[in-house]
Amino acid sequence: MTAATAPTGLGEAHTVYLDHLADADEYAATDLAIGLLDAGVPAERVLLDLVAPAQAEVGERWARNEWSVAQEHAATHISEQVVAAVSAHARPDPTNGRVVVACMDGEWHALPPRLVAEVLRLRGWQVTFLGASVPAAHLVSYLHRYDADAVALACALPMRLPYAHQMIEACRRSDVPVVVGGRGFGADGRWARRLGVAWAPDAPSAAELIADERALRRVPPGQLAHLADDEYASLVRRRSELIDGALAELRERVPAARAYTAAQLDATVSDLGHIVDFLAAAVYVDDASMFTEFVQWLVEILGSRGVPVGAIALPLEHFGAVLRDFPRAARALALGRAALPGVAR
Missing domain, CATH: 1.10.1240.10 (Methionine synthase domain)
Structure with a gap:
């Protein structure tokens, strides 16, 4: 050019x-x-x-x-x-302290936090970018070895929020303030507030928060008392059972599913896993809207690939029947089914 x-x-x-x-x-x-x-x-x-x-x-x-x-x-x-x-x-020459930037464990969307890291560097911070999917134990070990002034953690998928919370708490136990960002915490940061952690909507906001340690540490406590009832933990324990049951019912009710290729079967199992994981995350933060938003997104994604709405309706119906004694999960599933276009309520 x-x-x-x-x-x-x-x-x-x-x-x-x-x-x-x-x-x-x-x-x-x-x-x-x-x-x-x-x-x-x-x-x-x-x-x-x-x-x-x-x-x-x-x-x-x-x-x-x-x-x-x-x-x-x-x-x-x-x-x-x-x-x-x-x-x-x-x-740029560093004039401020050290900030560690990383993706949550299991989070592979590394470019957005990389942009945050570079904006912080441009504003004079010494930045260590640890990249995608950093295990919590490894992050804490790194923080113990290097004296960081703050940690910036990114999460693009809400289904990773339970793991994000573990990483946030691990950093806090190391007495390092945390700021989080990414779509995984909600467009308005509402799930960050539920977890009790500072949230920034963009890189400049993250830089401003990190520059003000008082503001970074002055965060209302999380609102997670509902986790005492063990519904989330029970869902996680039953993950494989739920996926296997939904797949078996799909094959029984949709004959074409019995002839799926290996690639089609893998994609179906992956989609069922995402449904269960998003459902569990919605239960974790006690917000059914997270699951509804996921269902609407999944309809758009699969619809653009020629997959009918029924392929989503069937597993939601199955999970609703199996999890009828799980009040928060059942409510989220009911709202998810209600959000499906053209499906009888």
């Missing part, structure tokens, strides 16, 4: 950048970002107004079944390389 053809602003650059991602052109995408920096656009703006929204669009294209998993992975890799190039180009 020559100077004559380079975009002159972030609005135009966004469209061109997405084209480079679609073409899997890593060099052109990197040149575009560096060209913006050379033109005087601040590095933080390149990260937050170019890379971040482009990555959100990549996820939407996958959800609409316009891009394959391979295309999504390729685009994500390119954006990771662009973030690295922007960071190397900016090279």
Whole structure:
């Protein structure tokens, strides 16, 4: 890309950048970002107004079944390389303390927290980015070895919230303040509040919170007294049984399911597992809306791939019958079934 053809602003650059991602052109995408920096656009703006929204669009294209998993992975890799190039180009000198940034155990969406890490670095923090799926014990061991001023933890999927809570509590026992972010905590951070942890909606907000330790530590306690009734723990113990039972009923009631290929069977088991995991997480935070939102999302995802609503309705009906003595799970399942389009209530 020559100077004559380079975009002159972030609005135009966004469209061109997405084209480079679609073409899997890593060099052109990197040149575009560096060209913006050379033109005087601040590095933080390149990260937050170019890379971040482009990555959100990549996820939407996958959800609409316009891009394959391979295309999504390729685009994500390119954006990771662009973030690295922007960071190397900016090279800010650290003037503040150390912050550790990591994904929750089992969380593999590493680019959003990487953007947070780079924004913190641009604002003068010494940042250690631990990447995707960091086990709680390993994170705590790292915190004991290195004197961190704060930990920023990311969670993209609400079904990981019980594990997120374990990591949050482990960090607190190390006396390191925690800020969390990501869609996994709700668009408005409501599940972060339920867990009793500071939440930031975006990278700049996270940076401002970390700079104010009092605000970071001044968080109302969590609201998890309902966990004393053991409903969540019972659901987790019965996970395999629930999946196997739903699969058996699907095969009995839908003859075509008996002829599934290995790939179709794996995908079905994975979807059933996600239903159970989201249900358990909704019970953990005592918020049925989490499960309803998941069901609506699943309808869109599977619908874009030609999967009928009945493929979701059947397991929800099965789980509702099996878990009728689990009050919070039963309520969430009833609301989930009510959210299905065209299904008799």
